[in-house]
Amino acid sequence: MIEIVSADKKIRVRFAPSPTGMVHVGNARTALYNWLFARRMGGEFLLRIEDTDLERSEAHYETKLIEDLHWLGLDWDEGPGRLNNAPEGAYGPYRQSERLEIYAKHTKQLLNEGKAYRCFCTPEELAQDKTKAIRTHQPQVYPGRCRNLSKEAIEANLAAGKPFAVRLKIENHPLRFHDLVRGEVEFAPETVSDPILVRSSSETPYAINAFAGTGVPVYNYVVTVDDALMGITHVIRGDDHLSNTPKQVAIYEAFGWKVPEFAHLSTILGADRERLSKRHGATSIASFREMGYLPEALVNYLALLGWGAEDGKTETFTLDELARVFSLERVTPSPAVFDFDKLNWLNRHYIKLAAPERLAKLARPYFAARLEKAAAGPESWLKRLVALLAPSVDRLDELPAKAAPVFDYDAEAARANPENAPLLAVESAQKVLAEFASRVRAHLGPVTPEIFKAWMNEIKAATGAKGKELFHPVRIALTGAHSGPEFDKLLPLIEEGSSLGLGILSVRQRVERFVGV
Numbered sequence: 245m246i247e248i249v250s251a252d253k254k255i256r257v258r259f260a261p262s263p264t265g266m267v268h269v270g271n272a273r274t275a276l277y278n279w280l281f282a283r284r285m286g287g288e289f290l291l292r293i294e295d296t297d298l299e300r301s302e303a304h305y306e307t308k309l310i311e312d313l314h315w316l317g318l319d320w321d322e323g324p325g326r327l328n329n330a331p332e333g334a335y336g337p338y339r340q341s342e343r344l345e346i347y348a349k350h351t352k353q354l355l356n357e358g359k360a361y362r363c364f365c366t367p368e369e370l371a372q373d374k375t376k377a378i379r380t381h382q383p384q385v386y387p388g389r390c391r392n393l394s395k396e397a398i399e400a401n402l403a404a405g406k407p408f409a410v411r412l413k414i415e416n417h418p419l420r421f422h423d424l425v426r427g428e429v430e431f432a433p434e435t436v437s438d439p440i441l442v443r444s445s446s447e448t449p450y451a452i453n454a455f456a457g458t459g460v461p462v463y464n465y466v467v468t469v470d471d472a473l474m475g476i477t478h479v480i481r482g483d484d485h486l487s488n489t490p491k492q493v494a495i496y497e498a499f500g501w502k503v504p505e506f507a508h509l510s511t512i513l514g515a516d517r518e519r520l521s522k523r524h525g526a527t528s529i530a531s532f533r534e535m536g537y538l539p540e541a542l543v544n545y546l547a548l549l550g551w552g553a554e555d556g557k558t559e560t561f562t563l564d565e566l567a568r569v570f571s572l573e574r575v576t577p578s579p580a581v582f583d584f585d586k587l588n589w590l591n592r593h594y595i596k597l598a599a600p601e602r603l604a605k606l607a608r609p610y611f612a613a614r615l616e617k618a619a620a621g622p623e624s625w626l627k628r629l630v631a632l633l634a635p636s637v638d639r640l641d642e643l644p645a646k647a648a649p650v651f652d653y654d655a656e657a658a659r660a661n662p663e664n665a666p667l668l669a670v671e672s673a674q675k676v677l678a679e680f681a682s683r684v685r686a687h688l689g690p691v692t693p694e695i696f697k698a699w700m701n702e703i704k705a706a707t708g709a710k711g712k713e714l715f716h717p718v719r720i721a722l723t724g725a726h727s728g729p730e731f732d733k734l735l736p737l738i739e740e741g742s743s744l745g746l747g748i749l750s751v752r753q754r755v756e757r758f759v760g761v
């Protein structure tokens with residue numbers, strides 16, 4: 245079902261990250277849901293950089309987050325870092341640090357209209373208010389000391405150079421809004437007090453120049469001004485912002501702006517039901533990429549993290565498919581538990597679907613150390629190696645370990661391995677190995693699967709060994725393990741690999757080491 249929206253207004257949503265760290269799964273899910281909603285509804289999706297926290301914002305995080313979003317397959321209609329250097333759009337600038345004059349102008353407007361006031365309370369006074377509230381078990385809200393200062397008092401304070409913050413004068417309680425995930429939300433009057441819009445410049449002396457002496461406008465304020473001026477119709481974001489929303493609603497009301505629809509997405513938890521954090525392992529998109537998760541797997545997984553298909557069972561979706569079926573109505577308010585097993589399952593699914601060329605390209609970095617000695621890039625060899633091993637991994641970074649039978653042959657370890665020893669101790673094993681070794685010694689050129697097959701038939705006839713008894717000793721001698729990837733494909737990779745100058749031992753060298761010359 246399609247969400248009811250007024251037909252005359254184009255849907256506009258935004259992702260508004262602060263460039264203060266790497267994009268983690270929670271933020272990426274927010275970006276994805278915004279993107280999906282916009283695409284589904286034929287609306288517009290914007291990227292806005294919320295970098296007014298000068299101390300914590302860093303430009304390289306902005307570059308990284310743009311990279312991460314593109315990697316996930318998301319694009320945006322407005323904002324910095326669009327694909328192909330497309331223009332940023334008509335509602336810019338899209339970086340809050342470039343919009344300070346806009347905020348200052350709006351602050352002036354609110355002060356002039358008496359909808360905001362200067363608060364001269366000192367940090368000590370505010371700390372005392374807080375202590376008192378805690379002692380008397382009252383909500384920690386601003387008691388309104390500066391709400392109704394006389395004009396003369398204000399003038400005197402200003403003349404004395406007293407620093408001040410700017411607060412919104414909330415007129416209407418209770419504050420209510422509609423949330424597409426949670427329904428009607430209302431905040432009791434005693435829990436929301438006049439919020440600060442612009443922090444006192446005395447608190448952040450470093451910012452006096454940066455903010456032209458106006459103090460630092462706070463998140464709740466700038467986010468509202470921007471969402472309104474950028475024509476945002478639906479604010480979709482994490483539920484950590486739920487408690488900020490009444491303050492934002494009060495700001496919309498003070499300006500006489502239309503309050504948008506909200507959709508607050510549930511918290512993401514770890515398996516222990518605590519908020520997902522680094523303690524639970526990887527949480528940044530970059531770290532998932534480094535581990536060899538495919539973007540389509542991560543996107544698919546993130547989509548399911550709080551949303552489910554209408555039929556209640558389909559779990560694999562491409563980004564395009566999601567853009568056709570996603571609906572905010574099916575987003576659940578209950579916390580979502582991050583399930584690495586499910587993500588791995590999806591990643592395996594997409595690894596199996598991926599084209600061999602692409603997989604080889606994605607896998608190459610994991611083999612960088614092993615391939616660095618190669619004169620020319622052994623692309624087609626690597627492609628076959630990866631195609632052989634990939635179906636057995638959850639993540640591409642597991643590939644080098646799976647390739648150990650090719651790269652890290654060690655005859656001594658193979659003999660000593662407690663799993664191999666009893667298989668080699670079987671009477672027929674030595675006979676099989678002797679027969680095999682004599683054929684290898686007498687053979688010139690690489691051992692092909694056809695030759696290998698013919699030999700094994702001969703050895704079977706000569707020794708009477710068959711099945712595992714026949715194959716286990718040979719496999720152990722050639723790869724170090726009695727089981728592993730499909731042998732017909734592995735054998736040519738070993739033989740061809742040995743001529744690539746990568747230190748890979750040939751069948752002949754392996755037999756020499758295992759059985760002796």
Ligand code: GLU
Nearest residue numbers: 260261262294467481485
């Ligand atoms: N910069 C805020 C954040 O990263 C944006 C919140 C919002 O979407 O309003 O949490």
